[in-house]
Amino acid sequence: MTDIDNIILGIDPGTQILGFGVIQVAGKKVSYVDMGVIDLKKDKDHFVTLRRILGEVSALIEKYMPDELAVEAPFYGKNPQVMLKLGRAQGAAISAALLKGIPIFEYAPRSVKLAVTGKGSASKEQVALMAQRLLKIDFPQEYPDATDALAIALCHYYHRSNPLIHTKKSGGWEEFVKQNPDKLC
DSSP, rough: OOOEEEEEEEEOOOOOEEEEEEEETTTTEEEEHHHHHHHHHHOSHHHHHHHHHHHHHHHHHHHHHOEEEEEEEOOOOHHHHHHHHHHHHHHHHHHHHHHHOOOOOOOOOHHHHHHHHSHHHHHHHHHHHHHHHHHTTOOOOOOOOHHHHHHHHHHHHHHHHHGGGGGGOOOHHHHHHHGGGOOOO
């Protein structure tokens, strides 16, 4: 698939903090547009939180007019209730895109880390650092949910510009650098 000019909105869904990241693709050039978090901690009712997510993501869509939405898939942890709540948060964010007819793409956390850093078990700090290098900007490290959302958007860009990326196995950092020279500063 060839790269076209478009905007990708990445969402890192959460019920306490929801991260968003926006990138623009122009040909083969990817550039940073914006990132941030939506603080949902004050909402005591889960359904109020879901309504806020729908409204806030809808507002982001109105503001940035993305062509595609990339969202992180809920992951199984120790508590199934947490996964259920994350799935609902993801569903609220997805609903905002569905209402606007925006194509949605879902990526597992490990896939995002692998696409951006070359290592599926990378830390949040490593993901943030690599996203910063890839986008050639400095941004505050205080919002890991926002940098995760940028990484989700970057992951989608890499997957759509190279459909075979998901079939690659990680051969370590050296193999990643060899296969992705365009990701180096």
